[in-house]
Amino acid sequence: MLSFVVPVYNVEQYLEECLNSICQQTYTDIEIICVDDGSIDNSLNILQKYAELDSRIIVLKQCNQGAASARNNGLQVAKGEYVLFVDSDDVVEEDLAEKVFNKALAYDADIVIYNADSFSEKTGKKALLNINFRKYRKFQNECFSAQDIPNEILNLFLVPAWNKLIRKDFLKSNNIEFQNIKRSNDLAFTSKALLKANKILLYDKVFIHYRTGMKNSLQANxxxxxxxxxxxxxxxxxxxxxxxxxxxxxxxxxxxxxxxxxxxxxxxxxxxxxxxxxxxxxxxxxxxxxxxxxxxxxxxxxxxxxxxxxxxxxxxxxxxxxxxxxxxxxxxxxxxxxxxxxxxxxxxxxxxxx
Known part of the structure; x- marks a missing residue:
C-alpha cells in the first residue's frame, strides 16, 4: 500500500482538481489521508463529500496549526509502506503512484526523487523545476547516498517534500518529521532525510505540477x-x-x-x-x-x-x-x-x- 498525505487549508477553489488527480491513479492500492487544518471555507465539506464516494479517503480534522502539523498527523496514521506528500492546490500525474512505487520496490530505495514543473495560475505558463537530474543520470539506475555527493546533497533536488516518495519506516526509525513553523517547514525534513538515507534514487519524469500565483498562498504572503x-x-x-x-x-x-x-x-x-x-x-x-x-x-x-x-x-x-x-x-x-x-x-x- 501507498499513502498520500494531503494537508488542506482554505483551498476550495483547487481542492477538487487535486483530489481527482489522486483518486484517478492507475495504481489503486492507496490511501488518501486528507488533514483539514481548520479551514473556514468549503474545503472540509468537499473532503467529506469525496470520502463518501471513495473509501480510500480518510479525513482528519484539526484546529489551525499549520501544514507541518497536518503532515505530521497524517504521517502518524499512514499505513502504507511508502508515503507521498501532496499540497492540496497541486496536481499529480495519474501514473505517479504506479511508476514511482514500482521503482522504489525494484531498488529497495528509501527515497525516490522525481521531477516537477510549475504552472502559473494567472498565465498558465509552465516551467521545469529541476534540471539537475541531467547531471546525475546514473542515479536513475543505481542508488546513492549523501556520501556519494557530499558537497551537493542539499542543493540539487528541491527543498519541498512533494517531489519525493519516502519509505515510512525510514522516517519513523530516524525520528524525521516536519518542523512546526509557518514557512519552510519542509526544509529541515527534506535535508535530514537526504543526509540520513542509504538508498536514494532519481526518476527524471515530471509527476507533479506545482501551482503558483495564488493570492493566499504562503509563498505569496x-x-x-x-x-x-x-x-x-x-x-x-x-x-x-x-x-x-x-x-x-x-x-x-x-x-x-x-x-x-x-x-x-x-x-x-x-x-x-x-x-x-x-x-x-x-x-x-x-x-x-x-x-x-x-x-x-x-x-x-x-x-x-x-x-x-x-x-x-x-x-x-x-x-x-x-x-x-x-x-x-x-x-x-x-x-x-x-x-x-x-x-x-x-x-x-x-x-x-x-
Missing part, C-alpha cells in the same frame, strides 16, 4: 514571516552537529543557507522584510578568514558575490541584489563557466588580504 526560514536552517545545522556530520557536509549546508537567503530576498516584495533579512545575515559570522578558503572556491560565483555585496556594503541596493540573483539562476542553468570560477578565485584571494 511570506512578508509576514520573513525570518522564519532561519529557524529551519538552524534546525538543519543543529541536526548535523548532533549527528557528527557537519564537517563532512558543511559546504553543501552553507550553500543551502545562502541559496535560501537569496531566494527569500527575491521572493518578498516588502522592503522592511528584506532589511530584516539583510541585518540577520550581516550579524552572522561565518568565519571565512579562519576557514580554509578553498572551501568557498567551490561556491557558484554569483552566489558568493551576492554574499560579498551584503557583507561589505552598508546599504546594498535591492535592485542590484535582484539582478545578481537572476544572473546566479541563469549561470546555474548553464552550469556556470570556467571563466566565472577563475574570477571568483581572484575575488576570494583579494578579500582574504583585505
Amino acid at each position: 511570506n512578508t509576514k514571516t520573513p525570518l522564519e526560514f532561519f529557524k529551519a536552517l538552524l534546525e538543519v545545522k543543529d541536526y548535523m552537529i548532533q549527528n557528527n556530520i557537519y564537517e563532512e557536509y558543511k559546504y553543501s549546508y552553507l550553500r543551502l543557507f545562502f541559496e535560501t537567503v537569496f531566494y527569500t530576498l527575491n521572493s518578498i516584495n516588502n522592503e522592511c522584510g528584506k532589511i530584516e533579512i539583510l541585518e540577520k545575515v550581516k550579524n552572522i559570522d561565518f568565519c571565512f578568514a579562519e576557514t580554509n578558503y578553498k572551501l568557498y572556491e567551490c561556491f557558484p560565483f554569483t552566489l558568493f558575490m551576492q554574499y560579498m555585496v551584503i557583507k561589505n556594503m552598508d546599504n546594498p541596493s535591492f535592485n542590484i541584489l535582484g539582478w545578481m540573483y537572476k544572473v546566479y539562476k541563469l549561470s546555474e542553468y548553464y552550469h556556470a563557466t570556467g571563466i566565472l570560477n577563475t574570477v571568483k578565485k581572484c575575488v576570494i584571494k583579494v578579500n582574504m588580504k583585505v
